[in-house]
Amino acid sequence: MVYALIGILIGATIGFLLPYTYNTAYTLYISVAILACLDSVFGGIRANLENKFNTKIFISGFFGNAILAAFLAYIGDRLGFPLYYAAIFTFGSRLFDNFARIRRLWLFKEKPAKTEK
Amino acid sequence: MKKNNPKLTITLFSVLVGVLLASQMKLNVELLTPVTVKSILDAKKEIVSVRNEIDELEKIALEREAKLETLESINTGDANIIDILEADVNDNITKAGYSTLKGPGIEIIMYDNIGDNIGFNFNDYIIHDVDIMNIINDLRVAGAEAISINDQRIIATSEIKCGGPIIRVNGKSIGTPFVIKVIGDPQMLMAAVSAPGTYGDTLMKIYGIGLQPYIKDQVDVPGYSGPFQFNYAKPMEEGE
Numbered sequence: 001m002v003y004a005l006i007g008i009l010i011g012a013t014i015g016f017l018l019p020y021t022y023n024t025a026y027t028l029y030i031s032v033a034i035l036a037c038l039d040s041v042f043g044g045i046r047a048n049l050e051n052k053f054n055t056k057i058f059i060s061g062f063f064g065n066a067i068l069a070a071f072l073a074y075i076g077d078r079l080g081f082p083l084y085y086a087a088i089f090t091f092g093s094r095l096f097d098n099f100a101r102i103r104r105l106w107l108f109k110e111k112p113a114k115t116e117k
Numbered sequence: 118m119k120k121n122n123p124k125l126t127i128t129l130f131s132v133l134v135g136v137l138l139a140s141q142m143k144l145n146v147e148l149l150t151p152v153t154v155k156s157i158l159d160a161k162k163e164i165v166s167v168r169n170e171i172d173e174l175e176k177i178a179l180e181r182e183a184k185l186e187t188l189e190s191i192n193t194g195d196a197n198i199i200d201i202l203e204a205d206v207n208d209n210i211t212k213a214g215y216s217t218l219k220g221p222g223i224e225i226i227m228y229d230n231i232g233d234n235i236g237f238n239f240n241d242y243i244i245h246d247v248d249i250m251n252i253i254n255d256l257r258v259a260g261a262e263a264i265s266i267n268d269q270r271i272i273a274t275s276e277i278k279c280g281g282p283i284i285r286v287n288g289k290s291i292g293t294p295f296v297i298k299v300i301g302d303p304q305m306l307m308a309a310v311s312a313p314g315t316y317g318d319t320l321m322k323i324y325g326i327g328l329q330p331y332i333k334d335q336v337d338v339p340g341y342s343g344p345f346q347f348n349y350a351k352p353m354e355e356g357e
Contacts, residue, residue, distance in 0.1 A: 007128040011135020018136070021143060030141055037134045044127045053123035062130055082152060 001102060004041050028077070029070040032084045036065035039091040042098035049105040065091070214272035214341045218263045222300040222336040223307055225252070225317075228293045228327040241324055244293060246279040248326070251316040252297065253277070259309035261301040263338040267291040270341040287343055294327070303332045 022030070040062040047053040069087035076083030191198045210216050227249075230242040253264055253271060264271040269286040271277075278285040283292040299306050310317035310330050320326045 003124050003128045004131040007131025008135040008138065011132035011137075012139040012142075013135075014132070015136040015139025016143065018140070021140060024144055027141060027144060030137060034134065034137050034141060037130070037137065041127060041131050041134055044123065044130070048123040048127065053126075055123070055126050058123075058126060058130070062133075 001045055001106070004045055008041075028084065029073045032069040032073045032087045033066040035088060035091045035095070036069040037062055039095045039098065040065055042095055042102065046098045046101050046105070049102060213345070214263070214270050216340045218300055218338045218340070219335055220262070220300040221303050221334055222261075222263075222298065222338075223303055223310075223330050223332050224336060225295075225297040225299070225310060225328060225330045227252075227295040227297065227329075230325040230327070232325065242326075243282075244284075244295065244320075244326055246277050246284045248316075248320060249284060249295065249297075250277050252310060252320075255309040255316055256297075256299050256301070256306055259301065259305040261299045261306060263300040265298045265338045267296055268339050270339055272341045272345075274345065275341075287341065298336045298338050300336050300338055306330075307332060 040058065043061065044053065044058045047058070069084070069091065072087050073084035076085075187201060191201065207216075211218070227244055229244055249266065253261075253266075256264060266277075266286050269275070269289055269291060271286070275287050276285070280290055283290045284295075285291070307330055309315060310328065311321075312318060317328050317330075321328045
């Protein structure tokens, strides 16, 4: 949790310092993708706490979810129907689910001691 | 470093999320409001009104094209330029209000409250310039094409002014009873002065002022005969 926050802060600093920007037309897709990525990160933290972390699953989920979410948003735009709601609801609720699990794991110290490597 | 270090992996990818977040924030996009049924309907209305505008502009374009054709026919010798210019002048005279017009419309007779006692303020009993102005505005909203008060034609520069017991229109003093003649769609004009809630209805029902509208198949509205001159206004050159 803490290292994820630190990572996001570092990334944000880098992002603000980098001169690159993208076309504003893509903001919707990027924001949905960000939501999916955030969900993946939370999922990763939770898996780590539960000692079930698998790098392959994490990376594939990270990129796969982001791409799928952005793709849904794009298709929705083409069809004139806000399909990205599906991504927002799914990833939004999963985000809170993951966070709830992380809280419980943290607060009640259910995690096995050997998680700390 | 171990290959499957979860913390490192998560941190690295968090950095990626952070970069994305920051670049998104840098763009400063305005809030994307979700599409609701109402916003769709609003957009539809806007589209309809824009389309109407386009239709009107197309009509104007057609008119202009017809005009161009007549002008071209002058060039080829099919039409006489004097005839066309005379027709144009007559048209403009009519539009400016200098010619007597006839057509279906209504006639309204207005007179001061003579019967009922409704209060102590005598101002409530008589017709004022504002009353006439409001009635005339209502008639114009209803599509009146020509209006006269006691045979004084209302043109673009006509004033309606309080002059004590009389009112002044086009510089002439006129007194009660006022006879307002209007050419236009009779039903619409009737509704504009006598439908419940209109200014005319209020005058009649609350202030007891006499207001009698009649539908007429033919109303003669006299033309304006006074001087008309612009001292300050000058036409703007095309493309200025």
